[in-house]
Amino acid sequence: MTLRKLLVPLVAGAALLGSAAPARATIVERVVAVIGERPLLWTEMLRRATATRIQIRMQTRDPNVVAVQEQEMYKELLQRMIDDRLEEQQADKAHINVTPEEIDRGIANIAAQAQAQQGRPVTVQQVIDEVLRRGITADDFRDEIRRQIVEGKLIELRVRPRVRVTEQDARVAYQHWVQEVKAQNPVDVRILALRIMPGSTQTQVQARQQFADTLAKQAQSGQVDFCTLVTQYSDDVSTRSTCGSHGAQPMNELLAPVQQIVRTYPAGTVSDPVPVRLGNDEAIIIGMPMPQARVPDYEAVKNDMMQRALLEGLERARKQWLDELRHNVYIDVRL
Numbered sequence: 001m002t003l004r005k006l007l008v009p010l011v012a013g014a015a016l017l018g019s020a021a022p023a024r025a026t027i028v029e030r031v032v033a034v035i036g037e038r039p040l041l042w043t044e045m046l047r048r049a050t051a052t053r054i055q056i057r058m059q060t061r062d063p064n065v066v067a068v069q070e071q072e073m074y075k076e077l078l079q080r081m082i083d084d085r086l087e088e089q090q091a092d093k094a095h096i097n098v099t100p101e102e103i104d105r106g107i108a109n110i111a112a113q114a115q116a117q118q119g120r121p122v123t124v125q126q127v128i129d130e131v132l133r134r135g136i137t138a139d140d141f142r143d144e145i146r147r148q149i150v151e152g153k154l155i156e157l158r159v160r161p162r163v164r165v166t167e168q169d170a171r172v173a174y175q176h177w178v179q180e181v182k183a184q185n186p187v188d189v190r191i192l193a194l195r196i197m198p199g200s201t202q203t204q205v206q207a208r209q210q211f212a213d214t215l216a217k218q219a220q221s222g223q224v225d226f227c228t229l230v231t232q233y234s235d236d237v238s239t240r241s242t243c244g245s246h247g248a249q250p251m252n253e254l255l256a257p258v259q260q261i262v263r264t265y266p267a268g269t270v271s272d273p274v275p276v277r278l279g280n281d282e283a284i285i286i287g288m289p290m291p292q293a294r295v296p297d298y299e300a301v302k303n304d305m306m307q308r309a310l311l312e313g314l315e316r317a318r319k320q321w322l323d324e325l326r327h328n329v330y331i332d333v334r335l
Contacts, residue, residue: 032078034332035085040078049077051134078335084147086325091150094157098146106145118278119193119236155318162317169309174298177308181295186248187262188290190226192219193244194273195235196282212273212284219270219286226270226288235283245290261287 030042049070056069107124115122131141194212196205215233218224227243234240251259255278261271271287298305 032333032335033082034330034334035082036089036329038085040081040085045074045077045081047140048081049073050140051136052077054135074335078333082326082331082333083322084151086322086329087147087151087154089329090154090158090325094154096150096153096157098149098153102149103142103145106149107142116238119238120195120281155314159314159317159321162321163310163313165306165309165313169313170302170305171298173309173312174301174305177301177305178295181248184250187251187254187292188245188248189254189258189262190230190244190288190290191236191239191246191258192226192230192234192286193236194233194284194286196284198280208284209273212286216270216273216286219288244288257285258287261285262289265289267291 031039032042032045033040052073053070056066056073060066060069104124107127111122111124111127114127128138128141132138136144192215194208194215196208200208215229219226219229230244231240234244236244239245251262254262255276257274257276261274265271265287267289268291269288273284273286276283276285
């Protein structure tokens with residue numbers, strides 16, 4: 001099915017014979033799937049696809065590439081929406097409800113996670129503003145959070161009892177993790193970040209740069225320990241207690257200026273200040289690349305591996321559970 005066929009709605013025009021009135025077109029809703037006795041409508045899927053469609057168009061302007069990517073996106077999204085509908089049916093049977101307060105807490109958790117990752121305050125309103133910027137309405141966003149909460153409750157009720165994690169499962173998860181870490185060639189870089197406040201004057205920016213130069217020279221000369229400077233002055237509050245480190249990360253996931261620091265400065269040495277930009281935010285960073293991280297022994301990360309094994313087991317069990325639901329419900333895909 002071509003994108004043109006996918007996007008052009010069925011229309012019916014009717015013009016009265018002998019009348020000067022213009023023809024009027026009426027959009028006819030399209031059913032893309034039937035789950036049980038309930039139809040899944042094309043407009044529902046379009047609404048869910050809004051953010052992804054915008055992202056696809058931001059990545060390329062080639063209409064052929066857009067057509068292929070959107071076609072694949074719609075196929076994947078339809079399967080996800082079928083799973084959502086099946087979960088909704090199970091939630092109704094189990095009398096699972098989600099309150100507005102639970103949705104509010106879910107959004108607040110997203111803001112808290114973003115704050116921990118970015119090292120600066122992130123409010124709920126900023127999360128909402130970002131969602132709106134991506135073309136998603138506040139109601140649709142809240143509906144997505146509600147679906148995730150419903151899914152979490154169903155997993156705890158229907159899927160979690162199926163999963164038993166053993167020591168062997170954790171060791172298998174550890175071996176997979178070690179292979180992933182080695183394949184990613186992780187790099188650990190300590191960063192002292194000095195934020196430039198929005199609206200700063202040129203004089204204020206220069207003063208911040210001079211301060212960064214002073215700190216860098218103190219660390220480079222050994223006059224002051226780099227970790228001490230991070231604790232006292234870094235604006236990334238999430239890494240003050242870890243000497244500016246977010247832990248070992250794949251090289252290609254680091255910001256371009258941080259990658260340049262790693263390539264330019266030997267491990268254990270302190271870089272000169274480097275300006276960076278994150279969206280509308282500006283900062284100056286001083287970096288210290290560390291020797292290639294050693295993969296910790298199993299015992300050191302045993303609890304993490306038990307959790308990893310649990311999550312992997314839950315995902316397998318969830319897919320099996322959804323397959324069972326699909327076999328017991330009439331599903332007619334019409335996309």
